[in-house]
Amino acid sequence: MRKVMTGNYASAYGAKAARAEVIPAYPITPQTSIVEKLAEFVSTGELKAKFVPVESEHSAMAACVSASILGARTYTATSSHGLALMHEVLMWASNARLPVVMTNVSRAMAPPWSVWADHMDSVAERDTGWMQFFCESNQEVLDTIIMAYKVCESRGIMLPAMIIEDAFILSHTSEPVDVPDQDTVDSFLPSYDPEIKLEIGKPMGFGSLVRPDQYMEFRYKSMLAMREARDRIVSVEDEFRQAFGRSYGGLLDEYMCDDAEVALVAAGSVAGTVRTVVDKLRAKGMKVGLARIRAFRPFPFQEFQSLAGRVSGMAVLDRSFTHGAAGAFFTEIQGALYDAPKRPAMKNYIAGLGGRDITPDVIEGIFEDILVRCERGSDPEPEWLDVAGLPRRRS
Amino acid sequence: MSRVTIPEVEHAYPGSTGCPGCGANLVMRYLLKGLGERTILTIPACCWAVMPGYWPSHCLKVPMVYCAFEATGASLSGIRAALDMKGVEDVTVVGFAGDGGTVDIGLQALSGAAERGTDAIYVMYDNEAYMNTGIQRSGATPWGAWTTTTPVGSSRDYKREPKKDIMSIMEAHGIPYAATVSVAHPEDFVKKAKKAKDARGLKFIHALSPCPPGWKMNPMKTIEIARLAVDTNVFPLYEVENGRLRITKKGKGLPIEDYLSTQGRFRHLTEEEVKRMQESVDSSLKALEEREAREG
Numbered sequence: 153m154r155k156v157m158t159g160n161y162a163s164a165y166g167a168k169a170a171r172a173e174v175i176p177a178y179p180i181t182p183q184t185s186i187v188e189k190l191a192e193f194v195s196t197g198e199l200k201a202k203f204v205p206v207e208s209e210h211s212a213m214a215a216c217v218s219a220s221i222l223g224a225r226t227y228t229a230t231s232s233h234g235l236a237l238m239h240e241v242l243m244w245a246s247n248a249r250l251p252v253v254m255t256n257v258s259r260a261m262a263p264p265w266s267v268w269a270d271h272m273d274s275v276a277e278r279d280t281g282w283m284q285f286f287c288e289s290n291q292e293v294l295d296t297i298i299m300a301y302k303v304c305e306s307r308g309i310m311l312p313a314m315i316i317e318d319a320f321i322l323s324h325t326s327e328p329v330d331v332p333d334q335d336t337v338d339s340f341l342p343s344y345d346p347e348i349k350l351e352i353g354k355p356m357g358f359g360s361l362v363r364p365d366q367y368m369e370f371r372y373k374s375m376l377a378m379r380e381a382r383d384r385i386v387s388v389e390d391e392f393r394q395a396f397g398r399s400y401g402g403l404l405d406e407y408m409c410d411d412a413e414v415a416l417v418a419a420g421s422v423a424g425t426v427r428t429v430v431d432k433l434r435a436k437g438m439k440v441g442l443a444r445i446r447a448f449r450p451f452p453f454q455e456f457q458s459l460a461g462r463v464s465g466m467a468v469l470d471r472s473f474t475h476g477a478a479g480a481f482f483t484e485i486q487g488a489l490y491d492a493p494k495r496p497a498m499k500n501y502i503a504g505l506g507g508r509d510i511t512p513d514v515i516e517g518i519f520e521d522i523l524v525r526c527e528r529g530s531d532p533e534p535e536w537l538d539v540a541g542l543p544r545r546r547s
Numbered sequence: 548m549s550r551v552t553i554p555e556v557e558h559a560y561p562g563s564t565g566c567p568g569c570g571a572n573l574v575m576r577y578l579l580k581g582l583g584e585r586t587i588l589t590i591p592a593c594c595w596a597v598m599p600g601y602w603p604s605h606c607l608k609v610p611m612v613y614c615a616f617e618a619t620g621a622s623l624s625g626i627r628a629a630l631d632m633k634g635v636e637d638v639t640v641v642g643f644a645g646d647g648g649t650v651d652i653g654l655q656a657l658s659g660a661a662e663r664g665t666d667a668i669y670v671m672y673d674n675e676a677y678m679n680t681g682i683q684r685s686g687a688t689p690w691g692a693w694t695t696t697t698p699v700g701s702s703r704d705y706k707r708e709p710k711k712d713i714m715s716i717m718e719a720h721g722i723p724y725a726a727t728v729s730v731a732h733p734e735d736f737v738k739k740a741k742k743a744k745d746a747r748g749l750k751f752i753h754a755l756s757p758c759p760p761g762w763k764m765n766p767m768k769t770i771e772i773a774r775l776a777v778d779t780n781v782f783p784l785y786e787v788e789n790g791r792l793r794i795t796k797k798g799k800g801l802p803i804e805d806y807l808s809t810q811g812r813f814r815h816l817t818e819e820e821v822k823r824m825q826e827s828v829d830s831s832l833k834a835l836e837e838r839e840a841r842e843g
């Protein structure tokens with residue numbers, strides 16, 4: 153069924169299609185319409201679930217964790233400061249190997265207050281052991297929630313996943329979205345039946361104390377699970393494509409990269425703008441492409457090594473900044489390419505913080521600059537684009 | 548005929564890693580005697596997060612979730628929601644937390660669970676300081692007590708603030724049942740646990756839990772000191788059922804010195820300070836008795 157809906161409603165419809173059973177939630181701008189819609193679904197009986205109106209995001213994730221230990225499929229949604237408040241409990245979910253799925257409406261961190269798109273909140277949680285999927289469209293948001301449950305609940309994986317949609321640009325913008333048929337979703341995603349869960353009559357401790365001679369084995373197994381998730385994400389997406397006719401390019405979604413001289417790496421909603429700029433420049437005969445980070449965790453190491461072998465220049469656009477270093481996408485790609493047989497010229501571009509528009513002009517400017525870099529070599533300094541007082545890069 | 552007046556069945560086995568004379572061991576033991584085997588525990592950071600033993604050991608006969616320090620109330624709501632979705636009704640869900648995890652860092656989540664009316668029992672075992680981390684003051688440390696963060700040096704920086712009144716805070720949420728219990732009065736304890744189990748909504752149990760290392764007391768005197776707390780009216784035993792208060796065990800009205808002198812943490816107090824504590828205890832008891840008379 154095709155409906156016109158916002159990214160937030162796409163999240164709510166995704167959780168409903170996946171038959172989430174326990175939904176603890178706390179409101180934050182711009183996530184609110186996700187939990188409002190889910191409260192409505194539960195209230196009308198369209199979704200058979202328990203909506204738990206908790207008093208904080210920390211409690212939202214803590215309730216997800218405990219419900220998940222009992223074998224319930226759980227979902228919640230948050231944004232920026234709410235995600236930061238959850239930080240501790242995010243690790244409870246991943247370290248306890250619980251397949252919680254959550255939407256994060258990616259938004260800037262204060263001060264100064266900003267409710268607009270920015271990836272700092274999501275990037276700051278990259279080390280918590282969650283899978284992270286950046287989405288480009290509302291349809292991808294809905295579809296990725298369904299796929300994420302299937303990946304997360306796989307026996308060898310059992311890890312949580314964060315579905316990231318950009319504040320307002322996706323969360324509050326309406327697009328036509330296909331809401332998949334429930335029977336097809338049900339046959340694609342069976343009900344959650346974990347191998348180990350808390351049961352009455354089976355006295356076990358979930359999260360006991362371990363000694364230094366025991367702890368590392370737990371983390372090693374988490375590492376193996378996240379490694380396995382790389383292949384599982386691809387195979388689940390393939391199954392999804394067969395069932396629903398849509399797919400999104402695996403961990404690193406390439407557009408016009410096969411014969412590209414330079415590629416722009418980006419994540420989230422800006423990828424849509426980059427595609428139109430690629431089309432425009434291609435029409436002028438410029439060999440440019442887009443490599444969209446779809447999964448930031450697990451990180452697409454092999455995909456980047458493969459891309460590096462084909463392009464001479466790689467521009468990395470970060471919508472966040474790790475102070476004292478550079479954009480997180482950039483430093484991680486640099487690390488991934490250290491032992492690549494061929495390394496392109498690279499440069500980091502910082503843009504769009506706090507919801508500043510990343511216009512086609514700005515993107516065209518990046519492509520022009522990175523084409524020059526192919527001759528001159530990498531630039532070690534990240535360039536902040538479209539900032540007052542700095543030279544403006546315009547095509 | 549058996550002379551034992553509480554259930555003989557054990558759901559807490561020996562082998563916990565608690566200190567000798569630990570009151571919290573008995574709080575768990577009596578609680579589970581009252582609640583039975585169809586119980587799920589959620590326990591945040593506190594002594595009892597360590598006491599079940601190193602993985603894969605587990606000294607309890609009931610399953611247990613370990614939760615984040617400040618998250619017990621939220622964990623209760625999550626567990627109850629999952630049981631509701633699975634159609635399980637005959638299971639008692641219990642949050643079991645120390646005083647710091649309750650009156651300080653966990654107060655927000657507990658308040659949330661109470662306001663949401665989560666059907667669960669929250670037990671605070673109160674050893675009156677952060678004992679698992681080594682005796683630091685909490686909001687539940689009584690006026691006058693020494694702890695490592697309220698040291699009694701030349702400036703006599705013992706705890707200068709009164710103990711947070713968690714029973715009143717919980718009552719103010721309009722919860723169906725709240726009670727104080729003592730390990731020196733197991734019949735009263737078990738009866739209250741059963742009452743809490745049968746009421747619907749969030750129930751609160753405040754258990755005084757003597758701590759030999761933290762209170763600087765003789766580990767052989769746990770029961771004696773717990774009994775003195777009741778008999779000196781430092782810790783009156785009462786319950787509040789649907790807003791009506793009833794004192795369940797009358798103390799003997801012994802002077803507070805009898806209780807304070809058993810513990811090194813009060814050793815520094817002057818006669819004047821002890822007198823002040825006696826006055827405070829007397830007025831608290833008077834308020835309880837007056838209220839009981841009004842509501843009884």
